[in-house]
Amino acid sequence: MPRIAYVNGQYVPHHAAGVAIEDRGYQFADGVYEVIAIAGGEVVDMDPHMARLKNSLAGLEINLPISEAALRMAMLRVARLNRVQFGILYLQISRGVAPRDHAWAEGLRPSLVMTCRSVPMGKMAALAEKGVSVKTMPEDRWARPDIKTISLLPNVLAKQAARSGGDYEAWFVDGDGYVTEGASTNAWIVEGDGTLVTRPLSRAILPGIARSILLEVAARDGIPVREEAFTPEQAKGAREAFITSTGGLVPVTAIDGDVVANGAPGGLSLQLAAAYQQHMADQTANPEATMRGLQGQA
Template identity: 40%
Template sequence: MRTVYVNGSYLPETEAHVSIFDRGFLFADGVYEVTLVLGGKLVDFAAHLHRLHRSLNELRIAPPVSDDDLLDIHRALIRQNQIDEGLIYLQVTRGAADRDFLFPDAATPRTLVLFTQKKAILNNPVAERGQRVITIEDLRWRRCDIKTVQLLYPSLAKMEAKSRGADDAWLVRDGFVTEGTSNNAYIVTRNGTIVTRDLSTDILHGVTRHSVLQCAHDLQLKVEERPFAVGEIGEAAEAFTTSSSGLVNPVVEIDGATIGDGNPGPIAKRLRHIYIQRSRDTAI
């Protein structure tokens, strides 16, 4: 049984509770982060904290504890749950208050929850064979840069992909790919250029995205940060996604059509290898 953290206490998961009046439950009024654990250490933790503060600031939610406290909580959960490889989820909501669209008093205690997932991240069969992806209209709100807990539409899109025999969906707005349901999306042109959507309110500013693009820079690969059209995917040499749970994950099929030769491409495989190596070296 997992030990989780809820508002200052470490508890067995079966004893952990939050109020039915919590605004995360009533309004999806909260944000989250998910940090990769490799070798019992945290990957890109400082970047996750930076994005957490950005999301909290955009929603005008004060941080519930200090950054040092958050690091201590993450490490305590790793020890208590014996996590060598997996993920730690952190959620902060505006707290519990009587139901009202207006924000409660700023003194209302925020809700802070963290829990772990043991998961095989490195030996991922999907990464070995490559993902099959469908495209679906992007009907999310226009502040996708804030990592909120309102994930219903990505969940619906993921279920649509599953019902059509695919692994994931890429979301499309005005003919251009924004991102995946829980990842950033990339194509590689036939001249070897990596193309991914530029940062804006239309996509999440991925922590793994930033690190992988730095890896690409170190390898002297050409990168273009711009929207790419659905029609460009079929002409691409390869494609992939990035996320904390998927790392660099090749895509070999889009809407039933093969990308490249139908196998994970060399650039995606190389970036995955380099990113894993970098993560092991820099984890804390």
């Protein structure tokens, strides 16, 4: 099955897909992106991803190059053409192609690219079962991490530094000593009394879609939540800690080498991970089969 990419209205073999070398995304990281989960063959949570995409575009004064309806159809078509059952859809919109100049000319046609790929759910499930370690680093990103731009160099360097030290994720810590978020995840802790704590939305963090869904799940299930910044020390002393992204919830079992609680994934983390998977599965034609797939049992 050849992989198919979408490039400015064309569905092309992945290996032959390309953009112009003067694309402003390539030269200036002048663009935005979304990563959307595919579960049971469906593109899930399209509405909140579309809303965030439009916010990010507005933040950079870039227009959607095609109608929202056409974009939604193209997203589904890319997923179908690639026959991905469990994986991710990557969507990127840059300001367009122009002779290199920091200031942009009016009237550029934004470039729209989409790819998708399968993700082995067994590996994801193993990660979630075991938990991961994180390493804290000084926050050194620009002042608008709430805009999902493709300008990700600090995130890339932080993630790489974490990985080369044997950790899975980096947590950025702001000048006041509070965790902002992970290099590609939102950060959470569970306090001794079972209260979920995560940083409130502001310009300092990306409004994660998984974050918003977990807050809905917590409200539905009567789990107490406080949207408040926390320090690495608070996290180390917490009952549980975890990270979220579109891919799911992963328990954090160590921070800067210090074990969280007993070093095993916490009960509430595992309960919420399953609730998030159920939320995805409920958007598909066969929720039971999708749940098995998400849990790596397909």
